[in-house]
Amino acid sequence: MIFYAVELNGGPIGVLWGSQSYHSAGFLLRSTATTSDALPGGNPYEANPYESPLLSCSILWAERLAESYRQGLAPAQAVRRWVGAPADPIGGRIPAHATEYHAANLAELYQLVNPGGPPPPDPPIQDGMFADGAPADRSLGWGPLVSTPPQTYPSRTDGPVIFLPVRLESALAGYVWAATTGDAAGYLPCANAGQPGVIAGGLWRARLDTAYAQRISAVDAVRRCRSFPTDRLSGMIGADAPEQELGSLDELIALAAR
Secondary structure (H helix, E strand, C coil), X not given: CEEEEEEECCEEEEEEEEXXXXXXXXXXXXXXXXXXXXXXXXXXXXXXXXXXXXXXXXXXXXXXHHHHHHCCCCHHHHHHCCECCCXXXXXXXXXXXXXXXXXXXXXXXXXXXXXXXCCCCCCCCECCECCCCCECXXXXXXXXXXXXXXXXXXXXXXXXXXXXXXXXXXXXXXXXXXXXXXXXXXXXXXXXXXXXXXXXXXXXXXXXXXXXXXXXXXXXXXXXXHHCCCECCCEECCCCCCCEEECCHHHHHHHHCC
């Protein structure tokens, strides 16, 4: 595999790698990286690592690799296309003069990036899938693109749900929802939104993960989604978005499928 060092605010933050033999690629964060690397003015998130900008950094690179996969690029091409690209305030950059490195496999890469750290995850395969849902046949997808996500709200409920609409410009992309009783919450893409609606869910789920780590109730976590600014891939909800309620999650699933 090939890999390049990714810089953020002038310092190394991790590596972007792509296999030359399989349909695999990803972003590997340095274990010594801290939110201070992402925020030169200090680390206001020290008490809560799930709020760290480093999570957004990983998500951004995952979204970039996912887009390259949809465009039919080989993993190594998907990595090399970012060499010399303008720096992103969240994800950083791979400088134009960056050296291309090589590793024999993920185990070697993990030790090069984080010496003495744990080996790469090796989840069991069941019914052709790894434990995180990534296909064992990499021709069906490159996942996993980022590390195992933090614990979050349950994804099912039998009771009523509240929900808010997520919009990409003026188009409806999906819904962020929460159970009115209990602690279930999540994001549902709208069928009419197509792939952009699916992609939009990445950041909303990460925001729910953060709220869960902060022990915020599911309903409050969804309501505070109104306060987030617009994002070019994930859209926005807006402070004046109407909160609606349905009798069950299945009803919302049916609404999103129309």
